[in-house]
Amino acid sequence: MIIKTYVKGPIGANNYLLIDEITNDAIMIDCSASDDSFINEIRALGINLKAILLTHGHFDHIMGCDKFHEEFGVPIYVGKEDEEQIIHAPEMTEMLGGIRIPDVTSVKNYVSEGDIFKLGDTELKAISTPGHTKGGMCYLTSDGKLFSGDTLFYTSVGRTDFMGGSWQEIVHSVKDKLFNLPDDTKVFPGHGPQTTIGFEKNNNEIL
DSSP: OOOEEEEETTTEEEEEEEEEETTTEEEEOOOOOOHHHHHHHHHHHHHHEEEOOOOOOOGGGTTTTTHHHHOOOOOEEGGGHHHHHHTTHHHHHHHHOOOOOOOOOOOOEOOOOOOEEEETTTTEEEEEEEEEEEEEEEEEEEEEEEETTTTETTTEEEESSSSTOOOOHHHIIIIIIIOOOOOOGGGSSSOOOOOOOOOHHHHHHHO
16 A cells, blocks of 8 residues: 655645555545645546545645545545534634635545445554544554544644543543554654654653
């Protein structure tokens, strides 16, 4: 499996494109920009984009969804509990500094704890990790890679002072769920550099 990282959007969110080398099928995790250059970059790869999986519903991870849905016709999945986040995304952008985005209307599919998405021989398993938002999701591949969204960062965790955030829930999600994964699990967060579960168990601020 090939993993391509695209840092996009007004807050530099990580968008991950997972590509199966045999089938050329692909899944995108988060979709934070809709500019033509990003669309063209994905088209130039010649891949078959099958789905977009959202780690949560904050505006900086969903701003490209409508355009990608229009261009590629793919289903877009989010945790049901984050439906409200998507509805209120335009209000949140104004609150955080006057960025204006239109309503996002293409996110119509829901993902739940334990759901499996297949990409060639690789499986992606959804892990419910509320705390940053109520419907926060991480995605764990069968070969030990975790896409953690804004739940777990390098030496840090997602903020919990926005709508739907909870410090108690993010502590549970990180310490009781993610920290139970093998130490060599590679972590691909929603912002910033990659890390591993083992490193975070010894160095993360949540401790």
